Amino acid sequence: MIHEIVAQLDNGISTLQTLLYVDVVQPFFYRFGLMGYDEDTYDALYWVIVGVLEILVTYIALRPLEALRPIEAWSDRKALRADVIYTWIAKLGIINIAFFFMLQPLFDHWQSLMAIYNVPNIxxxxxxxxxxxxxxxSFLIYLIVLDFFGYWYHRWQHRFGVWWELHAxxxxxxxxxxxxxDRNHFLDDIIQAAFFAAVSLFIGVQPTxxxxxVAVGNFMQSVQHVNARLPYGWLLERVIVSPIFHRRHHAIGYGHEGTRYGCNFGVLFPWWDMMFRTASWDPTVEPTGIRDQLPVPHGAARSYGDGLIAQQWRAFGRIAMRLRGQRNYGGVTD
Structure with missing residues (x-):
């Protein structure tokens, strides 16, 4: 049943992809002498369509919940403007799909070598x-395997100081x-895209x-960050990551400090936090952010930037300070 639905969606998106390419993209490329990029653009167009649909579905499904059952009530939503831009950039998926297809020839060559030396393939x-x-x-197996790697990738982001400054x-x-x-440093996005594309190819994930x-994972992560009280209950909260569980990960003093450099690192499932003892089930709603954003004397009143460009640029400034030994905030002392 699910396979049939996915197949129908794939056919519908492919039809729209062809129509847009033939009627819009190809004439534009021909007019400006860009036909050398037509094949790659056709492939990328599929991902762009999926991204646009994903944003629309996410907004329609989650925005009413934020309005009806907010965890926090805000009088000013200006701080979200940059996040909306991040979302459009990330959900269009150009970085992810580019790395997946760029790494494909390398893994094809690697698999050929494995066959020559009779090394069993995954x-x-x-x-x-x-x-x-x-x-x-097979989809669920891939999702679980990738989430396991995602848990450790996330812990590394908190563990290593320079990397933390990007994740901050x-x-x-x-x-x-x-x-x-999707509010991430672009360099961190590139590292993450390369890492998960490599893992996906290694375990045999097909392009479709x-x-x-990626689409399912993105939607689940949007749900985790939603500003809404959702009735997960004791059992469901231990099956998939809930907004309250993930909010604890973002809480000042809990999510990125201490001997384990934080808690609740699970990307989609809390199982890995439970297995490796990094889970915190405390439902208390705490302020989110980073400690040094707090006013003096509780913090350093540090600004991480109000807009996308400032947020990207200031990360490099923090990295430079850390390399000079002038910064150790966030519970990371490397």
Whole structure:
């Protein structure tokens, strides 16, 4: 059933992709002598359409919840403007898909070498014939495997000082909302895209599956950041990451400090936090952000930038300070 729905969506998006390409993109490229980019652009157009649809679905599904059941009430939403821009840039997915296809030839070559030397290849579909070769089952396996790597990737972002300064762009948002999940430093986005594209190719994810995996993961992360009280309950909250669980990760004094450099690192599922003892189930709503954003004497009244460009640029300034030994905020002392 789910496989049929995905197939129908894929056909619909592919039809729209062809129409837009033939009627809009191709004439434009021909007019300005850009036909050398037509094939790559056609492939990227699919991802762009998926991204636009994803943003629309996310907004329609989550924005009313923020209005009806907010965790925090705000009189001013200006702080969210940059996050909206981040979302459009990230959800269009150009970085992710570019790395996936750029790394594909390298992994094809690697797999050829493995075949020559009789090294067994990773084949999730063949783990349990009749079960793991079912589209829904293989999709869930890929989702869980990628989330496991996502947990450790996220912990590394908090553990290593220079890397934290990039990730701090995400944590510096003091007004959590459905737009906050894509608020990241672009260099961090590039590193993350390369990492997960490599992992996906290594475990055998196909291009169509990769698009759906990213889309599902993006939506789930938008839900986690939503400024709304959602009735997950004890059981569901231990199956998938809830807004309250993830909000604890963003809480000042809890989410990025201490001997473990924070808590609740799970990207989609809280299982890894439970397994590696980094879970905090305290539902108390705490202020979000980074400690040195607080006014003196509780913090340093540091600004992480009000707009996208300032937020990107100031991260490099913080990295320079850390390399000179002038900064150790966020619980990271490397």
């Amino acid at each position: 084949d999730v579909d063949g783990l349990w014939p009749g079960v793991t070769d079912q589209p829904v089952v 762009v995400h944590h510096s948002q003091q007004q959590m909302s459905l737009w906050a999940d 599956q990769f698009v759906v995996l």
